[in-house]
Amino acid sequence: MTPGLTAGLLVPLHAIGGARDLPIPASLAIAGATAALVVSFCVLTLAWRSPRYDGKDAGRPVPAPLARLLDSTGFTATLRTLGLVFAAYVTWALVAGPDSPNNPALGVFYVLLWVGIVPASLFFGRFFRAVSPARTLNLLFARLTGADPTRGLYRYPTRLGYWPAAVGLFAFVWQELVNPNMSYIATRSFWPGVALWLAVYLGAMLVGSALFGDTWLARADPFEVYSDLVAKLSPWARNADGTLVWRSPLANLATLKGRPGLVAVVAVLFGSTAFDSFKDSPGWLSFLGRTDLSVPLLNTLAMLGFCVVVGLSFALATRSTAVEGGTTARRALPTLFAHSVVPIIVGYITAHYLSYFVEQGQATILYLSDPMVTGQNLLGTADWTLNYWLSFHPTFLAWVKVVAVVIGHVVGVVAAHDRALTLLPKKHYVTGQLGLLVVMVAYTATGLYLLFGA
Amino acid sequence: MTFRSRSLTGLVSAAALAVTLAACGASEDPAATDEPTPQVTPTQATSTPDPTPTPSAEPEGTVIKIALDGSIAAGRRVDVEVGEKIIFRITADEAGELHIHSSPEQEVAFPAGTSDVTVVIDQPGIVDVEDHGTDTLLVQLEVR
Numbered sequence: 001m002t003p004g005l006t007a008g009l010l011v012p013l014h015a016i017g018g019a020r021d022l023p024i025p026a027s028l029a030i031a032g033a034t035a036a037l038v039v040s041f042c043v044l045t046l047a048w049r050s051p052r053y054d055g056k057d058a059g060r061p062v063p064a065p066l067a068r069l070l071d072s073t074g075f076t077a078t079l080r081t082l083g084l085v086f087a088a089y090v091t092w093a094l095v096a097g098p099d100s101p102n103n104p105a106l107g108v109f110y111v112l113l114w115v116g117i118v119p120a121s122l123f124f125g126r127f128f129r130a131v132s133p134a135r136t137l138n139l140l141f142a143r144l145t146g147a148d149p150t151r152g153l154y155r156y157p158t159r160l161g162y163w164p165a166a167v168g169l170f171a172f173v174w175q176e177l178v179n180p181n182m183s184y185i186a187t188r189s190f191w192p193g194v195a196l197w198l199a200v201y202l203g204a205m206l207v208g209s210a211l212f213g214d215t216w217l218a219r220a221d222p223f224e225v226y227s228d229l230v231a232k233l234s235p236w237a238r239n240a241d242g243t244l245v246w247r248s249p250l251a252n253l254a255t256l257k258g259r260p261g262l263v264a265v266v267a268v269l270f271g272s273t274a275f276d277s278f279k280d281s282p283g284w285l286s287f288l289g290r291t292d293l294s295v296p297l298l299n300t301l302a303m304l305g306f307c308v309v310v311g312l313s314f315a316l317a318t319r320s321t322a323v324e325g326g327t328t329a330r331r332a333l334p335t336l337f338a339h340s341v342v343p344i345i346v347g348y349i350t351a352h353y354l355s356y357f358v359e360q361g362q363a364t365i366l367y368l369s370d371p372m373v374t375g376q377n378l379l380g381t382a383d384w385t386l387n388y389w390l391s392f393h394p395t396f397l398a399w400v401k402v403v404a405v406v407i408g409h410v411v412g413v414v415a416a417h418d419r420a421l422t423l424l425p426k427k428h429y430v431t432g433q434l435g436l437l438v439v440m441v442a443y444t445a446t447g448l449y450l451l452f453g454a
Numbered sequence: 455m456t457f458r459s460r461s462l463t464g465l466v467s468a469a470a471l472a473v474t475l476a477a478c479g480a481s482e483d484p485a486a487t488d489e490p491t492p493q494v495t496p497t498q499a500t501s502t503p504d505p506t507p508t509p510s511a512e513p514e515g516t517v518i519k520i521a522l523d524g525s526i527a528a529g530r531r532v533d534v535e536v537g538e539k540i541i542f543r544i545t546a547d548e549a550g551e552l553h554i555h556s557s558p559e560q561e562v563a564f565p566a567g568t569s570d571v572t573v574v575i576d577q578p579g580i581v582d583v584e585d586h587g588t589d590t591l592l593v594q595l596e597v598r
Contacts, residue, residue, distance in 0.1 A: 018557045019579030022598065280580070282531050285591050359557075391557070394578050394598070 019391070020280060021355055024398040029452035032402040033445040036409040040437050043413050044430060051421040053254035059237055059247030067244040076130065080139070083131030093371035094195050099185045104371055106183065107364025109194050110176060113223065115357040118349055121227040125236030128227035134205035135217050135224070141210075152213035161219065161260030164208075166268050168201070168222030170307070173272035177279065178299040191296075225265060229342055232256045233411075253342060253415050258335035266341040267311030270443065273345070273352050275306040277450035310443070314341065317439040321432030326425035336423055337436060340416035344440065347408015348447045351401035355390045362386045401451055409444040413437065515539030515572070520592050522546040522585060531594040536578055540595070542571045551586035556597075561586065 061067065069075055094105040120127040129135060142149035175182060181191030192200075201222075208216035217224055237247040237255065256262075278284060279299060288295050315334040323330050362384065367373075369382035377383065390397050416436050424432040516534050520542050534540050542552065544564045554560040556575045564571050575581055581595040 018555055018559060019575075019577060019581045019597070022578055022580060022596065282594060285594075289591060388557075388577060391577050391579060 021391075021397065022394045023453065024401055024448070024451045025395075026452055028398055028402050029448040032406050032448050033441075035406050036444045037441050039406075039410050040413045040441055043410075043417050044433055044437060047414070047417055049421065051418050053251045053415070053418045054422060058251045059239070059245035061239075062244040062246055070244060079130045080136045084133055084136050086131075087133040089368075089371065094185060094198070097185075097372050099193075100373055101183060102367050102370075102373055103185060104364055104367035105185060106194060107360060107367055109198070111357060111360045111364050114172065114176065115349075115353045116361065117223060117227050118230050118346060118353075119357075121230035122234050122346065124231075125234045126228050126231040128221075128223045129218075132217065132221065132224055134202060134209070134221060135214060137206060138209040138214055138217065141206075148213070149209075150213045150215070152209065152211045152216070154211055156212040156215040156219060159260055161262065162225055162265045163261035164216075164220030165222050165225035166261050166264035168204075168220060169226065169265060169268045170272070170304075171197070171201075172222055173268065173275075173303065174300065177272065177276050178296055178303060180296055219259070226269065229256070229265070229269075230346060232339065233343060233346060250411065250415060250418070253339050253411075254418065256339040256342070258332075258338060260335070262338040263311055263314060263334045264307075266338050266345060267307045267314065270341060270345050270348065271307030271310040272303055273348055274310075274446060274450055275303040277352065277447075278302070278306070281450075281453060313439050313442070314338070314436075317435035320435035321424055322428045323425065323432075325427070326423065328423045333423065337416055337419055340412045340419065340436075340440070341443075343408045343411035343415065344443055344447075345408070347405045347411075348444075350404040350408070351447070351451055354400060354404075355397055358390055359386065359388060402448065405444060405447055405451075409440065413440055416440065515541050517541045517543055518593060519543045520545070520583075522550070522592075531596055533596045533598065534575065536576060536597055537574060540573050540575065542573070542583075544569050544571060552592070553584040553586040553589075555582040555584070556595075 062070070090105050090108050093103055097103045097105065117128055124130075139149050141147075175192070175194070175197050179191055181188050181193055184193045185195045187193045187196045205217060205221055208220055218228070219225065232253045232255065233249045234252065235246045235249060237245050237252045239245055279302070284302075288298065291298065314337075318333040318337045319330050321330075321333070323333075328336065363386060365379075365381050366384045366386065369379040370376045371378070375382075417433060420429050420433045420436075515538055516532065518532055518540065522545065542562075542564075544552075545568050546564060546566055549563065549565045552560075552562045552564065552571060552573075554562065554573055554575075556573075557577050557579065560573060562571050562573060575595065575597045578597050581597055582591055583593045583595065584591050
């Protein structure tokens with residue numbers, strides 16, 4: 001009757017409320033986990049024995065006219081302008097609009113930006129980098145002062161790697177999943193609202209890029225790092241000479257450069273999403289209801305625990321191999337294998353967020369027409385009818401989720417196998433992969449279990 | 455569960471939209487067409503508490519007992535059907551509100567003492583039911 005939900009009455013944002021997806025059926029979860037297990041061992045024992053994706057130049061050049069268009073100043077400047085204009089529009093809602101659930105800034109932050117970054121990067125490559133307001137502002141400042149946007153006062157310390165992004169991503173998921181004030185724009189009794197979060201983010205990005213140039217943005221901006229990671233599963237890439245090419249996602253993924261903190265980044269992305277499923281499970285909720293301890297504190301610790309378990313198990317598993325006779329030090333292995341978790345993350349995120357993105361995404365676009373929540377229809381979307389087809393077809397939705405998780409798992413296992421052929425000594429490459437294979441199956445099975453049990 | 459609740463008070467601008475959406479959904483899903491008529495004022499139609507508590511006649515639908523003194527364990531999960539009447543048999547020391555996190559969300563007032571409150575949920579999913587005063591989770595509905 002009212003699949004449409006009364007859009008103006010409330011925002012059933014994930015974090016704010018509204019119904020959540022039904023659990024997937026047990027039979028589907030078990031079938032998915034079994035498929036993942038079988039495929040993993042088939043890949044290990046039957047697949048190719050010499051590396052196919054060696055991280056070198058591969059792919060077919062994008063047709064010259066298209067490449068010229070995409071690389072033209074006009075096109076890139078248009079994207080930057082659109083990104084900046086959109087950011088300004090949302091800032092207007094954030095600053096001048098009411099602190100109500102149908103202020104579009106909330107949906108833009110939690111739905112369009114955080115979830116939308118995945119499909120956008122999967123289809124279009126390094127999407128966020130192209131529209132990032134922080135990157136555009138850095139460019140504009142450099143233009144105004146006649147400086148070089150790529151250079152700051154100092155050289156970015158190599159040892160920092162992606163660690164700042166891991167911290168930023170954790171700050172985001174904390175805001176999204178733990179902060180009791182998550183669904184408010186204004187800060188209330190010490191709990192930061194969305195406005196403060198974004199202000200600190202923008203400040204950190206601008207100061208950092210003044211200090212270290214735009215390398216800071218590529219290593220520390222949580223959205224840019226996330227987008228760049230997912231873009232490695234897109235068909236878009238550049239060769240060493242800068243030529244725009246189309247490349248198979250597996251070959252593209254192999255070009256992900258391992259840097260310090262990469263394992264932490266993937267651990268935060270995967271661990272926090274698993275925590276999001278876990279935090280709504282009846283067992284955890286009834287525990288929170290019984291305890292006298294602070295709920296935000298317990299949720300913070302639980303989410304940190306999920307991330308640490310993912311990171312540590314991955315590091316241990318990738319290091320559990322003999323390396324004598326090979327060319328790679330054991331301690332370098334976790335970072336060099338970290339790319340193989342990216343497909344597992346994307347598969348699981350798809351399963352986790354699909355209905356939320358489709359349905360809350362529509363609601364957000366609708367709210368965008370009325371940034372002051374006064375009944376305006378600035379963009380002509382205010383009278384949209386929202387489509388809730390997915391929620392009304394839970395069986396179909398469950399199938400899509402399981403298929404997404406299994407595809408992500410298979411791509412991840414293939415990527416790990418191929419990398420093992422490069423890194424591990426020949427006589428150890430089967431046994432050396434076993435540990436990693438076991439944790440990958442464990443991640444996928446846990447993900448499916450959480451989709452079933454939460 | 456403090457983080458899930460957000461008061462709906464004062465946010466009643468889009469009732470008209472709700473009606474359009476209601477019409478659309480009714481034609482689309484046969485399971486949801488039990489009661490197409492009362493949707494002119496959707497939240498009222500589905501969430502007004504029974505004016506006279508009638509514990510004597512056993513009503514149709516799923517009855518869920520809720521005691522706000524904590525004597526009935528919170529955090530249970532109950533299976534219900536889309537469009538089914540769900541009767542919350544509430545025992546409370548003082549009047550309050552249930553906050554039902556369905557899509558759309560519903561808020562239902564209940565009086566002090568024992569009373570029945572009836573709601574209908576139109577869209578499949580997991581729906582949290584909270585005590586609005588304390589933001590505690592009372593029960594989760596698994597709506598199919």
